[in-house]
Amino acid sequence: MDVVxxxxxxxxxxxxxxxxxxxxxxxxxxxxxxxxLAVADLDGDGKADLVSAAYGAPMSGLDVLxxxxxxxxxxxxxxxxxxTPSASKMADVNADGKTDLIVASYGGGSVDVLLxxxxxxxxxxxxxxxxxxxxxxxxxxxxxDGKLDLVTSxxxxxxxxxxxxxxxxxxQTARSFATGNSPSGVAVADVNADGKxDLVTSxxxxxxxxxxxxxxxxxxxxxxxYAVEKSPSAVTAADLNGDGRxxxxxxxxxxxxxxxxxxxxxxxxxxxxxxxxxxxxxxTLADVNGNYGxxxxxxxxxxxxxxxxxxxxxxxxxxxxxx
Ligand SMILES: [Ca+2]
Ligand SMILES: [Ca+2]
Ligand SMILES: [Ca+2]
Ligand SMILES: [Ca+2]
Numbered sequence: 001m002d003v004v005x006x007x008x009x010x011x012x013x014x015x016x017x018x019x020x021x022x023x024x025x026x027x028x029x030x031x032x033x034x035x036x037l038a039v040a041d042l043d044g045d046g047k048a049d050l051v052s053a054a055y056g057a058p059m060s061g062l063d064v065l066x067x068x069x070x071x072x073x074x075x076x077x078x079x080x081x082x083x084t085p086s087a088s089k090m091a092d093v094n095a096d097g098k099t100d101l102i103v104a105s106y107g108g109g110s111v112d113v114l115l116x117x118x119x120x121x122x123x124x125x126x127x128x129x130x131x132x133x134x135x136x137x138x139x140x141x142x143x144x145d146g147k148l149d150l151v152t153s154x155x156x157x158x159x160x161x162x163x164x165x166x167x168x169x170x171x172q173t174a175r176s177f178a179t180g181n182s183p184s185g186v187a188v189a190d191v192n193a194d195g196k197x198d199l200v201t202s203x204x205x206x207x208x209x210x211x212x213x214x215x216x217x218x219x220x221x222x223x224x225x226y227a228v229e230k231s232p233s234a235v236t237a238a239d240l241n242g243d244g245r246x247x248x249x250x251x252x253x254x255x256x257x258x259x260x261x262x263x264x265x266x267x268x269x270x271x272x273x274x275x276x277x278x279x280x281x282x283x284t285l286a287d288v289n290g291n292y293g294x295x296x297x298x299x300x301x302x303x304x305x306x307x308x309x310x311x312x313x314x315x316x317x318x319x320x321x322x323x
Pocket of ligand 1 (some may be wrong): 091093094095096097098099100115116263
C-alpha cells in the first residue's frame with residue numbers, strides 16, 4: 001500500500017493507493033498545519049511515520065507523527081532542536097538498525113542529527129555547521145566508504161554543504177561547493193553512471209537545476225546548469241527510463257508545473273514540463289502500481305492544495321496525467 005500525504009494551509013490529508021495508480025478519496029488526519037515532510041518507519045513497527053519540519057508562522061516546529069498503517073498519523077512529540085527547522089530526513093546514520101532523524105535549521109545554518117532509540121524517541125543530538133540558510137537535506141554515501149553522508153542546499157549562500165559521516169552520527173567539518181542562485185532542494189544520485197554519486201540542486205531564483213558530478217572522496221566538480229521553468233521549489237533524482245543514469249524531476253512553484261530532465265551520455269536533454277496544481281512546493285517519485293517502470297510524480301508540501309496531481313510513466317518516456 002502506498003500512502004501519499006498532502007497538506008494545505010491548516011490540514012493534513014492522506015491518499016491511499018488502490019494499487020493500480022489510482023487513489024482513494026482524501027482522508028483528513030490532522031486539523032493543524034504540516035510543514036515539509038519526511039517519511040520513514042521511526043518506531044520499527046513496519047508502518048510509515050512522518051516528521052514535519054516548518055519554520056515561520058503559523059506552524060513553526062518539528063513534529064513527529066506516528067502512522068497506524070492505514071493512512072492516519074498521530075502527533076507523538078514535538079522536538080526542539082533550538083533552531084528554525086526547514087527540512088528533515090530520516091535514515092539510519094549510525095547503522096544500529098534504528099531510524100535516526102536529520103534536521104536542517106534555516107536560521108542557525110546548521111544540521112542536527114538525532115539518534116533514534118527505535119521506539120520513536122531520541123537518544124542524542126549532535127549539531128554540525130553548514131552554509132547559510134539550509135533549505136533541504138539529502139542523505140547518501142557520497143564518498144563510498146559505506147557510511148552515510150549528508151548534503152544540504154544552502155539557499156542564502158548558493159552552495160551545497162557536504163558532511164562526510166564518521167559512521168557514529170557525527171560528521172567531519174562541512175565542505176561547500178557553489179551552485180546556481182538560491183538552491184531550494186538537493187538530491188544525491190549517479191546521473192552519469194560512473195558509480196560515483198553526484199549532486200543535483202533546484203535553483204529557485206535561477207530557474208535552473210545545477211548538477212555537480214562526483215569526483216570521488218566526497219569531492220565534486222563545478223556546477224553545470226540546465227534550465228527548467230519558474231522558481232523550482234524541490235528536486236528529486238532517480239532513473240526514470242531504465243538506462244542506468246539518474247534523471248531529474250523538479251517542481252516549479254511559479255509556473256505550476258513539474259519538469260523532467262533525462263540524463264544523456266553528455267549531460268541532460270532539454271527539460272520537458274507537465275502542468276500541476278497551483279504552486280507546487282514539493283514532489284516525490286514512487287512506483288504506485290507495482291509495475292516495472294511506472295512512476296508517480298506528485299507534489300506535496302505545506303503550501304500545496306488538497307488535490308494531489310500525479311503522472312504515470314509511459315513507455316515512450318512521457319507522462320500521463322493522473323490528476
Ligand atoms: Ca540509528
Ligand atoms: Ca560516506
Ligand atoms: Ca556520477
Ligand atoms: Ca535515466
